[in-house]
Amino acid sequence: MTPEEKKQQVAKAALKYVEPNTVIGVGTGSTANCFIDELAKLKFQIEGAVASSQATADRLKSHGIPVLNLNGVGELSVYVDGADEANHHLQLIKGGGGALTREKIVAAASAKFVCIADESKLVEQLGTKFYLPVEVIPMARSFVARQIVKLGGNPMWRENFITDNGNMILDVYNLNIIEPLKLETAINSIVGVVENGLFAHRHADVLLLGTDNGVKELM
Numbered sequence: 001m002t003p004e005e006k007k008q009q010v011a012k013a014a015l016k017y018v019e020p021n022t023v024i025g026v027g028t029g030s031t032a033n034c035f036i037d038e039l040a041k042l043k044f045q046i047e048g049a050v051a052s053s054q055a056t057a058d059r060l061k062s063h064g065i066p067v068l069n070l071n072g073v074g075e076l077s078v079y080v081d082g083a084d085e086a087n088h089h090l091q092l093i094k095g096g097g098g099a100l101t102r103e104k105i106v107a108a109a110s111a112k113f114v115c116i117a118d119e120s121k122l123v124e125q126l127g128t129k130f131y132l133p134v135e136v137i138p139m140a141r142s143f144v145a146r147q148i149v150k151l152g153g154n155p156m157w158r159e160n161f162i163t164d165n166g167n168m169i170l171d172v173y174n175l176n177i178i179e180p181l182k183l184e185t186a187i188n189s190i191v192g193v194v195e196n197g198l199f200a201h202r203h204a205d206v207l208l209l210g211t212d213n214g215v216k217e218l219m
């Protein structure tokens with residue numbers, strides 16, 4: 001099975017968590033895109049979706065799915081999104097697409113977080129295969145980078161990239177992420193950091209992994 005087929009497999013499997021007449025949250029990236037395409041085929045109606053990025057909003061709209069403002073709705077029934085890495089506690093690294101801040105907001109506002117990914121994203125320790133994206137206020141970029149070096153990381157500026165919020169991204173390599181909860185809090189305590197891509201406090205509730213032998217569900 002190709003990586004693309006595995007993404008389609010988990011995108012389909014996530015539909016069982018979507019309830020009629022509710023507002024859901026939708027993530028960003030190639031796996032989330034597969035989910036949006038499946039959502040468009042649903043036989044029943046959802047009230048609408050809150051998008052975690054402009055790209056996702058555009059794709060939802062292209063399918064005629066109403067895109068709603070988070071400020072105008074209550075708790076979302078479910079949030080479906082991909083990840084760059086996941087561990088067995090369903091803690092994640094996200095932000096490869098640079099949408100981590102809005103993704104974390106929409107995840108926090110959702111009753112359930114269903115993460116969809118192919119099995120290659122499952123790791124023993126976060127940060128072993130993927131870097132950690134950190135969104136920063138542009139004027140604080142160098143200052144934040146120096147503070148991250150003190151935490152043992154090697155930050156690289158993602159050049160020619162501006163987030164939907166008008167900020168910059170530092171991709172941090174070589175972090176030894178033994179305690180994801182503590183590191184998430186520590187990085188977010190640096191002045192100038194908007195958000196970091198560790199989803200340890202608000203981890204996924206369900207992880208659907210695409211494998212050659214079908215979808216594996218971890219809870």
Ligand code: 5RP
Nearest residue numbers: 029030031082095096097099
């Ligand atoms: C975007 C994200 C994505 O969920 C993450 O990068 C995974 O993307 P893909 O499904 O394309 O592998 O966090 O900010």
